Amino acid sequence: METLPKPWFDLAKYREVRLKEALYEAELAERFLEEGFVRNAAGKAFQAWKTLVAAYAVDKVEELKNAFPGRKKPRGMRGRAESALWVLAIMPTTALKQVAQIVGGDVDIYTDKALWIHEYQYDGPDPQAILSPYPDDExxxxxxKRLVxxxxxxAERQLRR
Incomplete structure (x- = not known):
């Protein structure tokens, strides 16, 4: 597997590696589903989505700089990086919706589904459908499967461009 370049060094290479990573995570989600490990599959599908959002957000760096101003000190780095690039590198779940809205289109729409799947990963099904839209594993x-x-x-569309 390729080493993930930091976005503050090479945005194009960062996007390419993240797109490949998203495809690997999606494949793992499918394998977990085949084995009946639904909550593990949910985790991998969510990770694939976060990775995909990070790759798509590369094209929106200027908008990200407006949304996430300032600088942060990334762990293990001497200097500081722009906060927007730190968000791009880490893609924290807490920033996922905001970044997806900046990217727009299907990325924004499917992020809602990804966040519900992320919640399901931790909490499992909710038969009363009070806290989760998933009353059962099916x-x-x-x-x-739709998210994958x-x-x-x-990912394949971006890799072809």
Missing amino acids: VAVRDI EKVREL
């Missing part, structure tokens, strides 16, 4: 599996399909579609 409903969650359908959304996990969208990861593949969007």
